[in-house]
Amino acid sequence: MINGITKHTMKKVYFIPLLCFVFLFQSCFEVIEEVKIKDDGSGHFNFVINFSQSKTKINSVLKMQKINGYVIPSKEEIKNEAAKLEALAQNTAGISNVKTNIDLTNYIFAIDLDFQKITNLNAVFLKLKNSKKISPTIATDYFTFNDKKFIRSQKIPIKALYDKLEKADKEVFQTAKYTSVYKFDSTIKSFSNKNAVTSKSNKAIKLNGSVINVINGNEKIENTITLN
Amino acid sequence: MKKYFLLLAICFSTTIHSQDLANKVPNDAPFALCFNGKNLNDKVAIKTIQEYPWMQELLEKELKFLPKDLSQTGIDLTNKQYQYYINKDSVMSYVVLLPLNNPALFEKLVQAKYGDSLKVKKQGTYNSVATSKTHHLAWNEKFAVLVNATFSRPNKNNYTETEPYADLTSMDTTGVLVDSVAVNYDTATPAYVSEETKPTPDPEKKKNTKKGKSNKGKKIKKVTEEPKIVEPTEEEIYAAQEKANAELEETNRKLLEIELRKTDSIERLKINPVVDLIFKEAFDSKTETAAESSVVFKNNNPKSDFYIFADLDALTTQLYSGFVGTNSALMGIYKNGILNSNFHMNGYFEKDRIRLNQVMTPKNEETKKSYQEICDSKIDKNLLNYIGNNVLGYYSIAMDTQAIMNYEYKVLKNTLNSVYQSYSKEASGNEADVLIDAVALFLDEKAIADLIPGNAIFVLHDLKKVQRDFVNIDYDENYQQIETKGTKDEIQPDFTFLMNTRNESFVNKLLQLPLNKSKFTATDYQLTNGYYTIHFEKDNLIENLYIGMKNGVVMLTTSKINVENLIQQTVMPLQADFKKSISKNNSAAWFDIQKIITASKTEFSKDAKSNYYDIALKNAGEITVESKFKNGAIVSDASYTIKGEHTNSLQYFFDVINELYTESKKETIVTE
Numbered sequence: 075m076i077n078g079i080t081k082h083t084m085k086k087v088y089f090i091p092l093l094c095f096v097f098l099f100q101s102c103f104e105v106i107e108e109v110k111i112k113d114d115g116s117g118h119f120n121f122v123i124n125f126s127q128s129k130t131k132i133n134s135v136l137k138m139q140k141i142n143g144y145v146i147p148s149k150e151e152i153k154n155e156a157a158k159l160e161a162l163a164q165n166t167a168g169i170s171n172v173k174t175n176i177d178l179t180n181y182i183f184a185i186d187l188d189f190q191k192i193t194n195l196n197a198v199f200l201k202l203k204n205s206k207k208i209s210p211t212i213a214t215d216y217f218t219f220n221d222k223k224f225i226r227s228q229k230i231p232i233k234a235l236y237d238k239l240e241k242a243d244k245e246v247f248q249t250a251k252y253t254s255v256y257k258f259d260s261t262i263k264s265f266s267n268k269n270a271v272t273s274k275s276n277k278a279i280k281l282n283g284s285v286i287n288v289i290n291g292n293e294k295i296e297n298t299i300t301l302n
Numbered sequence: 303m304k305k306y307f308l309l310l311a312i313c314f315s316t317t318i319h320s321q322d323l324a325n326k327v328p329n330d331a332p333f334a335l336c337f338n339g340k341n342l343n344d345k346v347a348i349k350t351i352q353e354y355p356w357m358q359e360l361l362e363k364e365l366k367f368l369p370k371d372l373s374q375t376g377i378d379l380t381n382k383q384y385q386y387y388i389n390k391d392s393v394m395s396y397v398v399l400l401p402l403n404n405p406a407l408f409e410k411l412v413q414a415k416y417g418d419s420l421k422v423k424k425q426g427t428y429n430s431v432a433t434s435k436t437h438h439l440a441w442n443e444k445f446a447v448l449v450n451a452t453f454s455r456p457n458k459n460n461y462t463e464t465e466p467y468a469d470l471t472s473m474d475t476t477g478v479l480v481d482s483v484a485v486n487y488d489t490a491t492p493a494y495v496s497e498e499t500k501p502t503p504d505p506e507k508k509k510n511t512k513k514g515k516s517n518k519g520k521k522i523k524k525v526t527e528e529p530k531i532v533e534p535t536e537e538e539i540y541a542a543q544e545k546a547n548a549e550l551e552e553t554n555r556k557l558l559e560i561e562l563r564k565t566d567s568i569e570r571l572k573i574n575p576v577v578d579l580i581f582k583e584a585f586d587s588k589t590e591t592a593a594e595s596s597v598v599f600k601n602n603n604p605k606s607d608f609y610i611f612a613d614l615d616a617l618t619t620q621l622y623s624g625f626v627g628t629n630s631a632l633m634g635i636y637k638n639g640i641l642n643s644n645f646h647m648n649g650y651f652e653k654d655r656i657r658l659n660q661v662m663t664p665k666n667e668e669t670k671k672s673y674q675e676i677c678d679s680k681i682d683k684n685l686l687n688y689i690g691n692n693v694l695g696y697y698s699i700a701m702d703t704q705a706i707m708n709y710e711y712k713v714l715k716n717t718l719n720s721v722y723q724s725y726s727k728e729a730s731g732n733e734a735d736v737l738i739d740a741v742a743l744f745l746d747e748k749a750i751a752d753l754i755p756g757n758a759i760f761v762l763h764d765l766k767k768v769q770r771d772f773v774n775i776d777y778d779e780n781y782q783q784i785e786t787k788g789t790k791d792e793i794q795p796d797f798t799f800l801m802n803t804r805n806e807s808f809v810n811k812l813l814q815l816p817l818n819k820s821k822f823t824a825t826d827y828q829l830t831n832g833y834y835t836i837h838f839e840k841d842n843l844i845e846n847l848y849i850g851m852k853n854g855v856v857m858l859t860t861s862k863i864n865v866e867n868l869i870q871q872t873v874m875p876l877q878a879d880f881k882k883s884i885s886k887n888n889s890a891a892w893f894d895i896q897k898i899i900t901a902s903k904t905e906f907s908k909d910a911k912s913n914y915y916d917i918a919l920k921n922a923g924e925i926t927v928e929s930k931f932k933n934g935a936i937v938s939d940a941s942y943t944i945k946g947e948h949t950n951s952l953q954y955f956f957d958v959i960n961e962l963y964t965e966s967k968k969e970t971i972v973t974e
Contacts, residue, residue: 257781274780
């Protein structure tokens with residue numbers, strides 16, 4: 075989740091300012107990461123940030139110029155940034171049907187895309203990282219799918235990044251929630267993350283948690299899922 | 303009548319009698335505090351305090367050195383206790399004067415706190431002991447003196463902690479200074495001083511040689527290693543560099559340590575004589591000041607529970623010089639006085655309220671005249687007509703803008719002249735007058751005062767609960783995304799701000815300006831029925847903001863009723879006591895904390911533990927503040943009316959702490 079698309083695209087200019095407004099009035103947001111992978115390795119990726127519960131606060135803050143030292147983007151700027159992101163993903167080999175959804179009434183931001191191989195998705199993250207001048211040491215291969223084994227890894231030093239933030243910026247993460255959902259053609263045989271829960275059909279697995287716990291290492295987002 | 307005189311005489315004699323320690327407070331102390339032990343003890347006896355469970359726990363853990371029975375400390379808790387602050391010779395001292403009723407018990411207490419090894423020095427009529435570099439204590443049969451003294455080194459910005467050897471030359475001289483003084487000065491720490499002056503030159507030499515070596519080492523490496531491309535590896539070079547860096551850091555650390563120890567001994571040399579002088583003056587009856595005539599305590603009401611005095615300008619100057627260093631040019635800002643006034647406050651823990659009577663007394667006629675002119679304003683009664691009965695709190699102000707500006711010019715002249723004088727020795731002290739007079743020429747005080755005469759009221763009507771929708775992303779049993787609608791409560795403030803103006807045409811132009819701007823669409827900002835409406839989109843903190851003006855009253859409000867009443871000149875009712883408080887004072891404020899907490903419950907209760915919330919709610923009272931110019935001074939009366947069942951407002955605090963403590967105990971039991 076954190077190391078998903080938003081982290082890379084909007085981090086510097088958009089993401090943190092948005093979070094800052096949220097903090098100002100002590101509210102919350104949620105992050106959703108969804109990967110649907112077929113047996114042949116192709117699949118669909120969906121990433122959502124939902125600020126809907128904090129829209130009053132965001133509306134108030136959008137009237138300001140600056141907050142916590144961050145310049146507040148206008149609605150147009152947010153839309154432009156989304157369009158850039160869409161183009162960037164679209165121009166990656168093996169990626170198709172890229173669609174961003176910017177809901178500026180409820181403040182829900184989403185991106186959907188299809189990939190031929192899971193490595194294509196990782197390549198999108200890499201491209202985003204490069205376009206944003208993020209430290210080259212940060213890995214971007216978050217997903218692997220081999221021999222009926224799906225692995226979600228977490229290679230970003232989030233704690234170190236978090237510690238660098240100002241106190242006011244840190245507060246933003248206190249009440250944030252995240253959800254990850256992975257869906258498969260085959261049923262799930264086993265999985266490593268004990269906090270995850272499989273669906274009724276046993277073809278999907280979901281993990282809910284709090285962002286701050288993940289940052290502090292009290293909750294893991296890593297998971298290795300073996301399919302039948 | 304006789305009885306009355308007798309009573310007065312008794313009161314007076316007890317006052318004089320109990321004020322004996324007040325004589326020990328120097329007349330020039332810029333800050334002083336008095337706790338009236340007798341009055342406080344009458345309200346909540348020490349026995350009652352020590353029986354509170356939270357106090358019991360404190361006595362068992364953090365305050366172990368205190369006897370279980372707090373009346374057995376040797377300190378006379380039924381008498382007046384004094385505290386003051388003074389700055390002598392760059393040493394800032396905070397002094398506490400404690401009346402004693404049993405010196406033996408007090409000595410026992412000191413031993414319990416600091417251990418038996420503590421050396422008590424007999425010095426004439428009193429015993430003294432230094433518990434640390436900054437903490438000193440002395441006592442005789444009747445009272446004890448506690449001093450916390452810190453030395454503020456002038457120009458302390460000159461040395462940096464990261465590179466102490468950059469300051470070697472100055473260190474040398476200080477080293478000599480310490481040495482020479484140490485010979486003559488036989489204080490509590492002579493051994494310490496001589497011990498640390500010796501090694502001073504050594505580390506310098508060591509450091510120099512070391513530094514040379516490491517430099518050489520680097521050079522050699524470069525010469526020999528450059529032709530060979532394969533060896534040494536990059537890592538080896540890094541390792542060598544790191545080693546050299548580590549050595550340098552270590553040397554720096556040692557030097558810093560020496561520097562700190564030197565500073566430490568200089569501090570002792572500065573602090574000790576000042577502390578000795580404070581003790582000497584306190585225990586020598588000849589140096590006593592006449593408390594009755596002292597500026598410091600002349601306003602101490604014997605009926606008050608505590609009293610605070612502050613010479614505001616002297617206090618700021620001294621604190622400022624303490625923190626910034628005496629050489630700072632900025633220190634001059636307060637030298638000529640910004641406020642030019644003394645402040646005193648009598649505090650009373652009454653049955654159902656805590657009352658603070660604060661007075662700002664100008665030191666000279668000129669300042670007094672300025673204060674009088676500023677406060678020569680009564681609230682425009684017309685403002686009170688459009689408030690209504692819906693009030694959670696308000697704040698009002700009635701001051702003369704023109705007088706404020708004239709006073710500001712004076713202050714600015716004083717300030718800038720002092721700053722200028724501290725930079726230039728030839729300054730006459732009138733240079734800034736020209737500049738400020740020029741500024742005054744450009745600013746038309748009268749015109750400004752016409753626009754904003756200085757009457758204003760802010761009223762908080764309500765904190766409304768508003769339901770907001772939000773989108774929730776949920777999952778079905780097979781983890782297909784479903785968007786659901788959720789609702790949550792949020793608070794919307796409802797308020798009115800009123801001020802008067804004598805220049806309606808200007809305000810009118812100002813209000814009409816945004817109407818012609820394309821940035822504002824017709825729905826954003828419009829003029830209807832004689833008032834302006836700023837409309838916010840859905841899901842904003844406020845829905846509508848109304849601005850109206852009529853008969854010299856300018857209103858900014860969230861309440862449509864209020865603005866319409868203003869335009870139609872329909873008078874709204876206002877509670878009589880509010881009306882009186884606002885119109886009789888230069889500044890008045892009132893807030894019903896209980897109502898405000900109740901109204902804001904939605905935002906609170908979500909995260910905050912509701913039990914604490916209930917305690918806060920149950921005990922929250924009302925705050926009232928009233929200020930006006932009276933008898934040549936600015937007098938402010940502030941009171942906090944308590945709620946809940948408590949013997950008096952002092953006990954209230956202890957009770958509330960106890961309730962919170964009991965609650966926290968419950969919680970730990972649950973979690974355990």
